[in-house]
Amino acid sequence: MSETYDFAAIEAKWQRAWEEGRAFRAVADPARPKFYCLEMYPYPSGRIHMGHVRNYSIGDVIARQKRMTGASVLHPIGWDALGMPAENAAIKHGTHPQTWTLDNVAHMRTQLKRLGISYDWDREVNTCLPEYYKWNQWIFLRMLERGLAFRKESWVNWCSQCRTVLANEQVVGGGCWRCETPVTQKKMEQWFLKITAYADELLSGHAALGKWPAHVLEMQKNWIGKSTGAHVRFGLDGAAKTIEVFTTRIDTIYGATFLVVSAEHPIVPDLIAGPREKELGAWVARTAAAMRQRRDVGETEKDGVDTGKRAVNPFTGERIPVWIANYVLMDYGTGAIMGVPAHDARDFEFAKTYHIPIRTVIAPAGKAGDRYDGEPAEVSEAAGVLVNSGPFDGLPSDKAMDEMGAYAEAKGFGRRSTIFRLRDWGISRQRYWGTPIPVIYCDHCGVVGVPDKDLPVELPFDVKLTGEEGSPLERLESFVRTTCPTCGGPARRETDTMDTFVDSSWYFFRYCSPRETALPFRPEEAKAWLPVDLYIGGVEHAILHLIYSRFFTKVLRDLGMTDVSEPFPHYLAQGMVTKDGSAMSKSKGNIVDPDEIFQRYGADAMRVFILFASPPDKEFAWSEDGLEGCYRFLVRIWSLVLEDLDVFDGPAAALDPSSGLVRKVHQTIRKVTDDIAVRFHLNTAISSIMELYNQTRKEREALRETPAGRAALRLALEAMVRLLSPFAPHLAEELWERTGHAGLLMLSGWPVFDPALAREEMATVVVQVNGKVRDRLEAVPGTPEAELEAAALALPKVQTALGGRPPRKVITVKDKLVNIVG
Numbered sequence: 001m002s003e004t005y006d007f008a009a010i011e012a013k014w015q016r017a018w019e020e021g022r023a024f025r026a027v028a029d030p031a032r033p034k035f036y037c038l039e040m041y042p043y044p045s046g047r048i049h050m051g052h053v054r055n056y057s058i059g060d061v062i063a064r065q066k067r068m069t070g071a072s073v074l075h076p077i078g079w080d081a082l083g084m085p086a087e088n089a090a091i092k093h094g095t096h097p098q099t100w101t102l103d104n105v106a107h108m109r110t111q112l113k114r115l116g117i118s119y120d121w122d123r124e125v126n127t128c129l130p131e132y133y134k135w136n137q138w139i140f141l142r143m144l145e146r147g148l149a150f151r152k153e154s155w156v157n158w159c160s161q162c163r164t165v166l167a168n169e170q171v172v173g174g175g176c177w178r179c180e181t182p183v184t185q186k187k188m189e190q191w192f193l194k195i196t197a198y199a200d201e202l203l204s205g206h207a208a209l210g211k212w213p214a215h216v217l218e219m220q221k222n223w224i225g226k227s228t229g230a231h232v233r234f235g236l237d238g239a240a241k242t243i244e245v246f247t248t249r250i251d252t253i254y255g256a257t258f259l260v261v262s263a264e265h266p267i268v269p270d271l272i273a274g275p276r277e278k279e280l281g282a283w284v285a286r287t288a289a290a291m292r293q294r295r296d297v298g299e300t301e302k303d304g305v306d307t308g309k310r311a312v313n314p315f316t317g318e319r320i321p322v323w324i325a326n327y328v329l330m331d332y333g334t335g336a337i338m339g340v341p342a343h344d345a346r347d348f349e350f351a352k353t354y355h356i357p358i359r360t361v362i363a364p365a366g367k368a369g370d371r372y373d374g375e376p377a378e379v380s381e382a383a384g385v386l387v388n389s390g391p392f393d394g395l396p397s398d399k400a401m402d403e404m405g406a407y408a409e410a411k412g413f414g415r416r417s418t419i420f421r422l423r424d425w426g427i428s429r430q431r432y433w434g435t436p437i438p439v440i441y442c443d444h445c446g447v448v449g450v451p452d453k454d455l456p457v458e459l460p461f462d463v464k465l466t467g468e469e470g471s472p473l474e475r476l477e478s479f480v481r482t483t484c485p486t487c488g489g490p491a492r493r494e495t496d497t498m499d500t501f502v503d504s505s506w507y508f509f510r511y512c513s514p515r516e517t518a519l520p521f522r523p524e525e526a527k528a529w530l531p532v533d534l535y536i537g538g539v540e541h542a543i544l545h546l547i548y549s550r551f552f553t554k555v556l557r558d559l560g561m562t563d564v565s566e567p568f569p570h571y572l573a574q575g576m577v578t579k580d581g582s583a584m585s586k587s588k589g590n591i592v593d594p595d596e597i598f599q600r601y602g603a604d605a606m607r608v609f610i611l612f613a614s615p616p617d618k619e620f621a622w623s624e625d626g627l628e629g630c631y632r633f634l635v636r637i638w639s640l641v642l643e644d645l646d647v648f649d650g651p652a653a654a655l656d657p658s659s660g661l662v663r664k665v666h667q668t669i670r671k672v673t674d675d676i677a678v679r680f681h682l683n684t685a686i687s688s689i690m691e692l693y694n695q696t697r698k699e700r701e702a703l704r705e706t707p708a709g710r711a712a713l714r715l716a717l718e719a720m721v722r723l724l725s726p727f728a729p730h731l732a733e734e735l736w737e738r739t740g741h742a743g744l745l746m747l748s749g750w751p752v753f754d755p756a757l758a759r760e761e762m763a764t765v766v767v768q769v770n771g772k773v774r775d776r777l778e779a780v781p782g783t784p785e786a787e788l789e790a791a792a793l794a795l796p797k798v799q800t801a802l803g804g805r806p807p808r809k810v811i812t813v814k815d816k817l818v819n820i821v822g
């Protein structure tokens with residue numbers, strides 16, 4: 001009876017060995033291919049959860065396999081450690097956010113080491129330490145110098161629960177992304193980062209992101225929201241003012257039967273002036289307030305008022321009514337649109353509600369000769385050919401857009417243009433546990449950036465956190481009062497802190513030279529490692545972190561610090577971890593604690609299970625039975641190798657290349673290599689290793705009888721251990737040692753296959769028609785019946801024998817026979 005599988009002792013032993021040998025230290029080496037494998041770093045909430053285990057296990061298999069193939073691998077980890085949960089916990093428990101955070105980091109670090117992830121711990125970063133956030137401030141100052149950081153008063157999203165401002169990206173379905181509290185609007189002076197300066201490039205850069213999930217690119221595309229069209233100025237009848245609209249369909253401008261402005265448009269006071277001012281003013285105030293509440297919520301019922309004023313269509317001279325309505329937002333385009341009900345669904349709905357005329361100006365191609373006098377029964381948004389459009393009649397839509405845009409430019413009342421939905425990124429937060437914005441306000445000099453030599457502006461430790469509204473720093477006189485770096489006079493510090501998404505927008509650069517003290521990172525180190533070759537993390541960051549970090553990378557490039565424009569050419573969005581049909585969450589009470597699993601089954605079994613049960617990008621359903629099964633698989637491999645240890649004694653005899661097991665070994669190496677490195681099908685890689693185990697187990701007794709058989713057995717066991725090592729690294733190292741190998745398995749190289757031996761043997765399938773052999777097919781063993789049947793029916797000899805008639809019946813026997821009855 002072999003020794004029991006003592007995973008606890010084995011895992012502790014090898015974790016110690018890796019740590020003592022600094023086995024995962026990343027060393028940039030131009031002589032070898034580099035691989036930068038990155039998982040999104042965690043927020044140190046206190047304990048790792050199954051989502052982390054999955055994310056980091058996926059990255060670990062790929063990093064380990066790459067390292068074994070000889071690549072120089074950078075696989076770092078750190079802590080996204082600033083942000084509100086620490087502050088809220090501090091208020092609740094009377095601790096300091098820093099104490100709470102660092103305690104959590106210490107515990108989670110132990111957990112990750114317990115999981116056996118191959119991180120280079122020498123490169124650990126922690127964003128709540130001044131040595132890190134100093135560089136947030138440095139980058140901010142460079143942006144300030146270039147006009148990419150600026151201050152303005154604007155309506156901002158406000159979460160009353162979190163008592164802070166939220167970026168547009170952090171408003172999800174009208175609620176706070178963190179606590180789901182309905183977001184309201186507040187007018188405040190805020191710091192913004194000019195992400196819109198890169199809007200076009202953030203979109204065109206998608207061309208280099210072919211290895212991203214299509215739906216993530218689609219989400220970003222919609223978020224950036226590029227529209228090409230034209231700005232056109234309508235005159236306001238009887239006034240010297242104009243109203244500028246943006247339209248993507250200038251070809252429909254002859255069909256404009258009204259104009260709509262947003263309730264927040266600055267021209268509204270002019271429009272409502274007159275006898276109905278009071279009534280209209282009240283409506284506008286009510287509507288504007290409601291719109292601020294429900295921004296981003298999508299469709300609401302359309303509501304509007306006719307101001308009685310008229311606008312003049314510069315193309316036709318026609319006077320059309322000016323409405324104020326709730327379906328036009330001030331922060332998209334110009335806050336005013338032309339209403340073309342025949343060719344825009346929202347305008348159609350509005351016109352129907354308020355009995356506004358509807359006029360067709362676009363005919364379907366080939367139908368331009370028909371008459372279009374009456375009102376159409378339904379809206380048509382399709383492009384076509386212009387009718388009822390004066391000198392532009394007969395032009396196709398695309399040509400008309402160009403010509404009418406040029407006409408507007410020539411006449412001076414409009415221009416062809418592009419607009420974006422993307423807004424600048426508001427980063428001011430009225431909370432304590434963030435990076436202080438490095439700015440000083442002086443009565444003489446105005447807004448002054450803190451000089452680089454005075455960085456970091458450190459978060460004062462001694463602060464009262466009460467949970468009251470307003471920044472805690474604002475109440476700390478010793479922090480606020482300072483002297484102006486320019487004139488030396490008395491001045492005040494900015495008391496808002498930065499959105500914590502700033503920290504994660506460039507942390508992947510910091511890993512390249514994490515202890516650098518003169519710059520955020522050394523450009524030559526970044527050059528050696530960037531871009532990240534594989535980035536793995538949850539899809540919930542599709543438009544927050546994954547747009548912000550692309551933006552920061554482009555800014556750093558323009559500062560001359562990197563030549564990389566896209567930090568993550570390959571992004572793998574890992575699927576959710578669920579249990580009993582829903583995502584694991586505290587509120588659902590369906591959480592499985594990784595610590596408990598470590599204790600009962602060990603890290604290797606948990607890793608194998610979490611990777612085996614589904615492909616990385618698909619949902620993963622937790623099951624105790626599945627875990628148990630993977631644990632038993634590891635126990636079986638353990639026992640099998642230990643039972644056959646004697647085959648590793650002395651030099652191995654010559655192999656018989658025609659042996660089924662030898663071929664199976666080479667096929668398995670090929671399959672597992674492709675599954676990990678090319679397809680990321682980690683689940684099928686594990687099943688292939690299981691198949692190899694099964695075949696070895698079955699043939700073992702017979703193989704032990706001959707020297708060649710014993711050599712084949714040795715080959716199979718050794719391959720099994722090596723292929724398993726990225727998944728169950730501790731068990732694999734232990735078996736590697738037990739089978740007489742010196743040195744770490746993870747440094748022993750990745751097994752290679754012989755393509756000739758790895759080739760699948762083909763099965764010869766006989767094809768009969770009415771009992772007579774007509775032809776033969778070569779097929780990979782196990783080809784499904786339907787495929788064999790289709791291939792057989794396509795054979796010319798079979799078609800001739802059937803005389804062009806469909807077969808009456810087909811009987812197929814896998815790998816052997818297709819029998820067709822004609």
Ligand SMILES: [Zn+2]
Nearest residue numbers: 159162176179
């Ligand atoms: Zn909130």
Ligand SMILES: [Zn+2]
Nearest residue numbers: 442445484487
């Ligand atoms: Zn001054």
